[in-house]
Amino acid sequence: xxxxxxxxxxxxxxxxxxxxxxxxxxxxxxxxxxxxxxxxxxxxxxxxxxxxxxxxxxxxxxxxxxxxxxxxxxxxxxxxxxxxxxxxxxxxxxxxxxxxxxxxxxxxxxxxxxxxxxxxxxxxxxxxxxxxxxxxxxxxxxxxxxxxxxxxxxxxxxxxxxxxxxxxxxxxxxxxxxxxxxxxxxxxxxxxxxxxxxxxxxxxxxxxxxxxxxxxxxxxxxxxxxxxxxxxxxxxxxxxxxxxxxxxxxxxxxxxxxxxxxxxxxxxxxxxxxxxxxxxxxxxxxxxxxxxxxxxxxxxxxxxxxxxxxxxxxxxxxxxxxxxxxxxxxxxxxxxxxxxxxxxxxxxxxx
Amino acid sequence: xxxxxxxxxxxxxxxxxxxxxxxxxxxxxxxxxxxxxxxxxxxxxxxxxxxxxxxxxxxxxxxxxxxxxxxxxxxxxxxxxxxxxxxxxxxxxxxxxxxxxxxxxxxxxxxxxxxxxxxxxxxxxxxxxxxxxxxxxxxxxxxxxxxxxxxxxxxxxxxxxxxxxxxxxxxxxxxxxxxxxxxxxxxxxxxxxxxxxxxxxxxxxxxxxxxxxxxxxxxxxxxxxxxxxxxxxxxxxxxxxxxxxxxxxxxxxxxxxxxxxxxxxxxxxxxxxxxxxxxxxxxxxxxxxxxxxxxxxxxxxxxxxxxxxxxxxxxxxxxxxxxxxxxxxxxxxxxxxxxxxxxxxxxxxxx
Numbered sequence: 001x002x003x004x005x006x007x008x009x010x011x012x013x014x015x016x017x018x019x020x021x022x023x024x025x026x027x028x029x030x031x032x033x034x035x036x037x038x039x040x041x042x043x044x045x046x047x048x049x050x051x052x053x054x055x056x057x058x059x060x061x062x063x064x065x066x067x068x069x070x071x072x073x074x075x076x077x078x079x080x081x082x083x084x085x086x087x088x089x090x091x092x093x094x095x096x097x098x099x100x101x102x103x104x105x106x107x108x109x110x111x112x113x114x115x116x117x118x119x120x121x122x123x124x125x126x127x128x129x130x131x132x133x134x135x136x137x138x139x140x141x142x143x144x145x146x147x148x149x150x151x152x153x154x155x156x157x158x159x160x161x162x163x164x165x166x167x168x169x170x171x172x173x174x175x176x177x178x179x180x181x182x183x184x185x186x187x188x189x190x191x192x193x194x195x196x197x198x199x200x201x202x203x204x205x206x207x208x209x210x211x212x213x214x215x216x217x218x219x220x221x222x223x224x225x226x227x228x229x230x231x232x233x234x235x236x237x238x239x240x241x242x243x244x245x246x247x248x249x250x251x252x253x254x255x256x257x258x259x260x261x262x263x264x265x266x267x268x269x270x271x272x273x274x275x276x277x278x279x280x281x282x283x284x285x286x287x288x289x290x291x292x293x294x295x296x297x298x299x300x301x302x303x304x305x306x307x308x309x310x311x312x313x314x315x316x317x318x319x320x321x322x323x324x325x326x327x328x329x330x331x332x333x334x335x336x337x338x339x340x341x342x343x344x345x346x347x348x349x350x351x
Numbered sequence: 352x353x354x355x356x357x358x359x360x361x362x363x364x365x366x367x368x369x370x371x372x373x374x375x376x377x378x379x380x381x382x383x384x385x386x387x388x389x390x391x392x393x394x395x396x397x398x399x400x401x402x403x404x405x406x407x408x409x410x411x412x413x414x415x416x417x418x419x420x421x422x423x424x425x426x427x428x429x430x431x432x433x434x435x436x437x438x439x440x441x442x443x444x445x446x447x448x449x450x451x452x453x454x455x456x457x458x459x460x461x462x463x464x465x466x467x468x469x470x471x472x473x474x475x476x477x478x479x480x481x482x483x484x485x486x487x488x489x490x491x492x493x494x495x496x497x498x499x500x501x502x503x504x505x506x507x508x509x510x511x512x513x514x515x516x517x518x519x520x521x522x523x524x525x526x527x528x529x530x531x532x533x534x535x536x537x538x539x540x541x542x543x544x545x546x547x548x549x550x551x552x553x554x555x556x557x558x559x560x561x562x563x564x565x566x567x568x569x570x571x572x573x574x575x576x577x578x579x580x581x582x583x584x585x586x587x588x589x590x591x592x593x594x595x596x597x598x599x600x601x602x603x604x605x606x607x608x609x610x611x612x613x614x615x616x617x618x619x620x621x622x623x624x625x626x627x628x629x630x631x632x633x634x635x636x637x638x639x640x641x642x643x644x645x646x647x648x649x650x651x652x653x654x655x656x657x658x659x660x661x662x663x664x665x666x667x668x669x670x671x672x673x674x675x676x677x678x679x680x681x682x683x684x685x686x687x688x689x690x691x692x693x694x695x696x697x698x699x700x701x702x
Contacts, residue, residue: 139606150538153546187501187591195504195588221592222599237546240538241572241589242596248573249600255490256635257608260628270625277611277618284607 005036007322010092010101013043013051014070015108017308020044023107024051026314028058030322035061037322040101042067042088067091071112073307080112081119089113093120096300102325103301105317110304114151117295117302124330126337126350127297129155131163132236132304133170134293136246137284140227145171145180147233147296150240158349160184160201160233165340166296166333167231168213173327174320179212180230183219185238193218201233208343212336221245250285288313292320301329356387358673361443361452364394364402365421366459368659371395374458375402377665379409381673386412388673391452393418393439418442422463424658431463432470440464444471447651453676454652456668461655465502468646468653475681477688477701478648480506482514483587483655484521485644487597488635491578496522496531498584498647501591509700511535511552511584516691517647517684518582519564524678525671530563531581534570536589544569552584559694563687572596601636639664643671652680 011027013020020043031037038061041048045066052058067088071080084090089108095101097120106113110132118130133147147167152159164182171180184202186194191202198218205215219229221242234242261271271278283289291313293304301324305317341350362378364371371394382388389412392399396417403409418439422431435441440459446452448471457464461483469481484498498518503510515533522531535553537545542553549569556566570580572593585593612622622629634640642664644655652675656668692701 139603153538153544185592187504187588187595193504220595222595222602224596224599225603226599237538238589238592241536241592244538244571244573245575245593245596246600248575248577249597250604251573252490252576253601253604253636256632260632261625263628263631267625267628270621270623270628272621273624274612274618274621277614277621280614281607281611285604 005326006038007036007325008038008040008102009318009321009325010040010042010095010104012089012092012104012106012108013041013048014067014088015106015307016305016314018310020047020051022309022311023314024048024055024058025311026318027062028055029311029315030318031058031061034319034322037061037318039063040065040092040095042092044070065091071109073109075109075112077111077115080109081115084116084119090116090120093117093302096302097121103303103321105303105305105321107305107307107309107314113302113304114295117298117300121298121300121302123351124297124299124334124337126341127162127166128351129159130295130297131166132293133167133296134243135174135290136224137290138225138227142175142177142227142230143290144224144227144229145174145231146224146239146243148236148239149243149293150236151295152236154237155197155235157197157200157204160197160235161204161349162297162351163233164201164205164213164231165211165336167233168211169329169333169336170294170296171230172212173324173329173332175230177230179214181216181228182213182231182233183216183229185221185232185234185242186218187220189218189220204346204349208340208346211340247287254285289316292317294324296333299330301325356677357389358387358676359389359391359453360669360672360676361391361393361446361455363440363443363455363457363459364392364399365418365439366457366658367656367665369661371398371402373660373662374665375399375406375409376662377669378413379406380662380666381669382409382412385670385673388412388669390414391416391443391446393443395421416442416446422460424460426460426463428462428466431460432466435467435470441467441471444468444653447653448472454654454672456654456656456672458656458658458660458665461501464653464655465646468649468651472649472651472653474702475648475650475685475688477692478513478517479702480510481646481648482517483644484518484647485594486525486641487575488641489576489578493526493528493578493581494641495575495578495580496525496582497575497590497594499587499590500594500644501587502646503587505588506548506586508548508551508555511548511586512555512700513648513702514584515552515556515564515582516562516687518584519562520680520684520687521645521647522581523563524675524680524683526581528581530565532567532579533564533582533584534567534580536572536583536585536593537569538571540569540571555697555700559691559697562691598638605636640667643668645675647684650681652676
């Protein structure tokens with residue numbers, strides 16, 4: 001008998017830099033704190049079994065599903081689509097479509113994952129395009145949901161508004177915020193700033209009543225991490241620029257820090273003394289602790305882990321996936337979309 | 352008699368958060384290390400004189416030019432244009448046009464500064480739009496010139512290519528790099544990534560011979576500070592997002608650091624020990640040490656200081672302005688534009 005809290009996740013064991021070695025260890029780690037997890041593990045049977053043998057406690061929670069093919073990290077999405085059917089990634093997503101699993105998780109090729117997920121699961125009614133979505137850390141009480149992070153190079157007003165509705169539901173599901181504060185990323189906060197599509201989306205969000213979110217206007221990118229917003233909506237180009245700039249700047253600064261601390265015997269001693277305090281700092285900045293992005297807008301949950309995530313990073317993505325399954329994310333998005341589009345002025349905004 | 356190295360700068364004394372108090376002190380500081388500087392100081396005569404009295408060494412290097420009006424930080428560019436003629440900002444830019452000064456410097460309203468500079472100085476032959484340009488610190492040997500940082504919300508292929516030519520000359524003038532490595536900011540390094548305009552600009556830069564720069568392909572925003580490129584060209588929307596994300600992330604991390612260091616007595620002691628090493632770290636991250644942005648593409652040099660720059664920050668912008676005057680920036684750009692557009696395939700790229 002399935003417990004109410006059971007979450008059955010289809011896992012692509014072959015994706016990511018570490019492959020089955022890291023993925024299987026991550027499943028064991030995740031299971032140790034959430035015994036209601038169940039996995040269908042897709043990949044090379046011999047490799048998967050060899051890793052599973054190291055974690056005997058996994059056996060009762062896992063079904064091994066042999067997949068003859070692997071989508072590589074460099075493969076173009078168009079080529080990946082042709083080989084999807086027999087690949088670990090494609091088979092994991094297919095399991096969501098057939099109902100064999102509640103959600104899919106992969107650390108593989110992002111472009112291929114999106115293409116296959118779009119083909120197998122199709123877009124939700126009312127949504128034109130999927131949005132790559134993640135939660136970034138902030139100095140506030142909770143993180144900030146940000147979308148689109150690169151699924152769509154160009155986005156029009158309709159895309160942005162659809163992303164807003166989906167992003168708000170995601171903040172409710174993943175962070176438990178009843179009525180998230182939502183902003184549009186722009187290069188200034190004044191009404192006349194930004195592209196025509198941004199201004200049109202802002203005008204529409206300002207007018208719309210009965211939303212599951214509170215629209216709080218434009219936000220500039222220097223305030224992404226300040227905790228001013230629970231959801232930030234942007235086009236995929238700008239979102240990707242912002243996300244990677246955060247990553248690059250964090251790396252830049254920690255590199256400078258390392259140089260500063262190792263510049264003299266005295267500063268090395270200072271580092272040793274401060275080390276326990278720095279552990280907290282590292283926990284906060286380590287992307288493994290915020291791992292897991294999702295393609296919103298599909299008829300099913302597909303979570304993408306960072307390719308270079310470590311064991312605890314992938315376990316983090318497993319927990320996120322389970323949370324989204326248990327909060328019934330896809331149905332909640334469908335309900336909110338219905339509510340949003342049912343308002344007279346928003347009818348023409350659905351796909 | 353003017354020395355060859357003399358640089359005469361028209362200074363808007365009223366711009367920026369600190370006004371004449373900070374600006375005048377900055378001129379004195381700059382003059383102390385570069386005695387060939389000369390200033391025309393525009394602003395409220397009483398306020399300027401009161402500050403100048405504190406730095407008697409400034410008197411022989413300065414001409415006070417009373418300006419009855421001030422453009423505020425919130426003023427819309429369209430309104431600022433109407434009041435430009437009698438404002439400290441407008442009069443400083445006008446001095447560049449009439450030849451009374453070699454360059455103008457202001458810490459005031461960026462939008463107003465651009466609008467007035469465009470109206471008074473006009474675009475250079477061959478250039479459609481000005482690009483806001485600055486130098487960001489990197490982990491490499493030199494900084495990286497980045498443009499456009501927000502002057503143009505949308506940029507087409509022609510704008511991007513024109514920015515490339517100008518940005519390369521700027522890297523030569525401001526950083527002394529003979530043949531800068533130039534990249535286009537994109538959300539991936541593969542040829543098919545990004546907008547149509549980006550891909551077209553890349554194709555053109557790849558083909559062009561006899562450039563004053565070496566085109567090295569697309570660059571992603573996580574590598575801006577790595578020293579891989581000497582010039583990074585982007586549209587004003589993405590450039591502004593990247594710039595402000597760097598600022599916000601740096602603030603975010605230094606805030607976390609402060610929390611880490613003050614979390615226990617032990618870490619406070621560690622901080623005290625490491626403090627001298629951190630001074631270097633701060634010097635590197637302090638925006639005052641990289642202060643000064645320029646609108647490239649105008650018939651004249653107009654440098655914008657950060658509004659909240661301190662005395663040493665504005666002095667830094669003064670030194671940058673003098674460097675650009677002495678390297679004959681505007682003529683060098685004109686020459687390189689001529690060379691670039693004279694190539695058969697590039698004729699249609701000029702304004």
